[in-house]
Every structure is written in structure tokens, then in C-alpha cells.
Amino acid sequence: MRDRFDVVIAGAGPAGAQCARDVAERDYDVLVLETEPEDEFPRQSNKSTAGTFPSMMASFGIPDDVVMNYTDSVVLESPNDHYVREQTGAVLEFADFKRFLVRDGRERGATYRFGSRVSAPIVDEGEVVGVRYDGDEEVYADVVIDATGPAAPLAKKLGVSDLQRDHQAIGVEYEFEGIDVDHDDYGDLTDAMMLRLDHDLAPGGYSWIFHTGGDTAKVGLCYIQNDSHREYAKDGMGIDDYLEYWLDQDPRFDGAERLEGKQHRGSAHIQPPGDLSTDNFIAIGDTVPTIDPLWGEGIHKGMKSARAAAITVDAALTPDSRDTSAEKMSVYDELWHTEVAPRSRARLTLTELLYLVPNERYDQLMADLRAADDDVLQRANAGDKLAMARLLHLDDVPTLVKYARQRLSN
Numbered sequence: 001m002r003d004r005f006d007v008v009i010a011g012a013g014p015a016g017a018q019c020a021r022d023v024a025e026r027d028y029d030v031l032v033l034e035t036e037p038e039d040e041f042p043r044q045s046n047k048s049t050a051g052t053f054p055s056m057m058a059s060f061g062i063p064d065d066v067v068m069n070y071t072d073s074v075v076l077e078s079p080n081d082h083y084v085r086e087q088t089g090a091v092l093e094f095a096d097f098k099r100f101l102v103r104d105g106r107e108r109g110a111t112y113r114f115g116s117r118v119s120a121p122i123v124d125e126g127e128v129v130g131v132r133y134d135g136d137e138e139v140y141a142d143v144v145i146d147a148t149g150p151a152a153p154l155a156k157k158l159g160v161s162d163l164q165r166d167h168q169a170i171g172v173e174y175e176f177e178g179i180d181v182d183h184d185d186y187g188d189l190t191d192a193m194m195l196r197l198d199h200d201l202a203p204g205g206y207s208w209i210f211h212t213g214g215d216t217a218k219v220g221l222c223y224i225q226n227d228s229h230r231e232y233a234k235d236g237m238g239i240d241d242y243l244e245y246w247l248d249q250d251p252r253f254d255g256a257e258r259l260e261g262k263q264h265r266g267s268a269h270i271q272p273p274g275d276l277s278t279d280n281f282i283a284i285g286d287t288v289p290t291i292d293p294l295w296g297e298g299i300h301k302g303m304k305s306a307r308a309a310a311i312t313v314d315a316a317l318t319p320d321s322r323d324t325s326a327e328k329m330s331v332y333d334e335l336w337h338t339e340v341a342p343r344s345r346a347r348l349t350l351t352e353l354l355y356l357v358p359n360e361r362y363d364q365l366m367a368d369l370r371a372a373d374d375d376v377l378q379r380a381n382a383g384d385k386l387a388m389a390r391l392l393h394l395d396d397v398p399t400l401v402k403y404a405r406q407r408l409s410n
């Protein structure tokens with residue numbers, strides 16, 4: 001007898017573990033293979049700042065006990081200014097959140113095998129029929145889902161996902177105590193998630209302080225190693241050097257101490273998605289990649305892609321005669337483009353422009369944001385080109401030309 005399930009998911013990140021919850025809830029046999037051992041889970045995969053919003057918490061039934069701190073505002077900082085937007089959010093303890101998703105999935109009937117590294121799809125007559133893991137172990141399924149994040153061992157081999165190195169954003173973060181979250185020279189970061197645009201500190205990217213209560217916070221930065229990064233980069237400095245540089249420069253960190261073992265690092269690709277599915281196969285979460293390009297919100301987006309995959313699986317497996325052909329799986333592609341990440345290309349353009357402009361433009365942007373009404377902001381954030389154009393100035397023409405040249409040369 002072959003080891004067989006209705007659905008096999010590789011990876012127990014937010015996307016894979018959420019997909020297992022949804023598929024198990026509909027009473028299908030689902031197996032999740034996770035490379036890390038259970039007693040240390042999550043170890044290397046404990047990578048996220050895990051700032052999120054009530055829409056995610058409510059849609060996916062996430063309990064309060066994985067929340068480190070509820071926040072009231074999002075603050076954008078430029079080198080000499082800042083802008084505050086009232087918006088309820090939650091900074092999660094990512095490890096607790098991941099463990100909750102696994103526990104809850106098991107309660108709904110999902111099977112987990114930890115310490116199980118997926119290496120390749122099993123292909124029969126050109127179609128995926130299962131996966132190989134832990135060397136020569138094999139498991140078979142009607143539908144296989146790759147949710148391994150940027151590793152993507154199945155999607156890459158099947159030519160579904162085309163994750164490119166020069167679009168890979170890297171990030172690093174530490175948790176601290178002793179931070180002055182309400183320093184006189186800066187905006188008040190009490191119960192806030194702050195994102196800072198400043199090429200001196202994070203060339204071609206951004207840095208952040210997410211308040212986790214009292215005098216503690218998560219402090220990190222990220223960037224893509226592309227032309228924009230190289231233009232503003234300092235010779236010989238890597239991502240850890242930039243974080244040290246910021247910690248040395250900024251008085252809010254005077255006397256702050258790193259919390260032991262509280263280090264997070266990882267990567268995600270900021271690029272348009274390739275194909276999303278094929279016969280008997282779907283890619284979800286950062287494997288696609290689904291992460292929002294602008295501010296790196298990957299948890300909610302990944303979980304939405306997981307739900308879209310579960311809906312597709314349900315529609316394909318419910319009829320007496322199961323149909324998991326590429327055509328049936330393409331329901332997922334449609335849901336992804338309409339529900340999960342609509343206008344993803346426009347948002348990508350906005351992102352590329354944002355990280356291309358010089359530091360002075362960031363100060364101007366803060367003033368523009370204060371002057372613009374909420375509706376324009378919300379629409380620009382959602383990728384509405386007219387609203388985006390209203391935030392542009394005549395001075396932006398050189399940046400637009402530079403952007404057009406880069407696009408043409410790619």
C-alpha cells in the first residue's frame with residue numbers, strides 16, 4: 001500500500017499551516033511535511049516581525065494569546081520628518097503564532113510530519129503524483145502544494161515559480177529592551193509600528209521599530225540588492241553592518257540591550273508571480289511569491305493564498321470523479337489575481353519607484369501624505385494609478401526616467 005493522502009503540503013509556515021487548517025476543516029486527508037524538528041519548531045523559520053492587522057486576525061480566527069502587543073498607529077519616518085496614520089494592528093509572537101496554526105490544524109484532523117525535508121516532486125507521465133522527502137521517503141496525493149517559502153523545491157523543479165536572485169529582499173531584526181519609544185526628536189512610537197525610509201540606514205529598502213510593550217521593540221531593516229541599493233550603499237557593508245550603524249546613530253537605542261535568542265532573519269522575493277499552478281499542483285505564500293511588495297506584509301497575503309488554494313482543492317475533490325487537471329487548478333490563479341493580490345503589478349511599480357527616489361523626496365513625501373486625504377492614500381496603497389499619480393511631483397520626472405531606463409534594460 002502506498003502512503004497516500006488527498007493533499008500533501010510542503011512547509012508549515014503561515015501559508016502551509018493555514019491551508020492545512022482549511023483543507024482539514026472540509027474533512028480531506030491532509031499531510032504537512034515540515035523540515036524542522038518539532039521540539040525546536042520554529043527555529044530558522046522563526047523569521048518574521050509578524051506585524052499584522054485585524055482583518056487577518058478576524059478572518060483566520062487568530063487568538064489573543066499569540067499577540068505581543070496591540071498597536072494603534074502606523075508611523076512612516078523619513079530622515080527629517082514623520083507621518084502618523086491611526087490604524088489598529090497587532091505585533092505577533094511569530095513562534096507562538098506558528099505553533100498555534102499547527103495545533104489548531106491537528107485538532108481539525110491534519111497530520112504533521114516534522115523533521116521531513118521535501119526534496120522533489122514525484123512525476124508520473126508528466127504529472128505530479130507525490131513528493132520525495134528525507135532522502136528516499138515517498139508520499140502520494142491527489143494535490144501537492146508547495147508552501148516552503150523562498151526555498152520552493154517543488155515549484156522550481158516543476159517550472160511553476162520563477163524566483164529570481166536579483167529580486168530577493170533580505171531582512172534582519174533583533175528584539176530589544178531599554179528603547180526610548182517616545183524620544184523628543186522623533187514621533188511617539190508607543191503602541192506603533194514604525195517604518196523608516198532612509199537610504200543612509202537601509203539603502204534601497206527600509207528599516208523599522210515595532211513596539212512590543214513597555215520599553216521593548218523589534219528593530220530591523222531590509223533591502224533588495226539591486227541597482228537602487230548599490231546606488232546608495234556604503235562600501236563593504238552587509239545587512240548586519242547597517243543594523244549596527246543605525247543602532248550607533250539613533251539616540252532611541254542609547255543603553256538598549258538585545259534580548260537573548262530573539263533574532264529573526266530571512267528573505268522573500270519582490271517580483272511579479274510566475275505561473276501559480278499546474279496539473280495536481282499549487283504554489284502558495286512566499287513560494288509564488290505572494291508577499292506584498294510595498295511593505296513586506298506576507299503573513300496575511302500568504303494565508304489568503306492558502307485559503308484560495310483550499311477552495312480550489314475543495315472544488316476539484318468534491319465531485320464523485322475527482323478532477324485535478326491544470327484547468328481545474330487554474331481556479332486558484334484566478335482567485336490569486338482577483339482576491340489575494342489584485343493590481344500586484346501596479347503595487348510593484350509603486351514599490352520600485354519608492355525605493356529609487358533620493359532621501360530628500362522622502363521628507364517631501366511625509367508632507368504630501370499629511371496633505372492628501374485618506375481616500376487618495378487608500379487608493380494609492382491599493383495600486384490605483386490615478387491616486388498614485390496624485391502623489392507625484394514635477395521633480396519626480398528624473399526618477400521616472402531612471403525607472404523607465406531600468407525597466408527597458410531588464
Ligand SMILES: Cc1cc2nc3c(=O)[nH]c(=O)nc-3n(C[C@H](O)[C@H](O)[C@H](O)COP(=O)(O)OP(=O)(O)OC[C@H]3O[C@@H](n4cnc5c(N)ncnc54)[C@H](O)[C@@H]3O)c2cc1C
Pocket residue numbers: 010011012013014015016033034035036042045047048049050051052116117118119147148149150151152153171172173220264265266267268284285286287291296297298299300302
Ligand atoms: C525579517 C522579516 C520580517 C518580516 N516581517 C513581517 C511583518 O511584520 N508582517 C508580515 O505580514 N510579514 C512579514 N514578513 C514576511 C512573512 O514572514 C512571510 O511573508 C511569511 O512568513 C511567508 O509565509 P510562508 O508560509 O509562505 O513561508 P515561510 O514563512 O517561509 O514558511 C515556510 C515553511 O516551510 C518550511 N520549509 C522550507 N523548506 C522546506 C522543505 N524543503 N521541506 C519541508 N519544509 C520546508 C520552513 O521551515 C517553514 O516552516 C517578514 C519577513 C522577514 C524575513
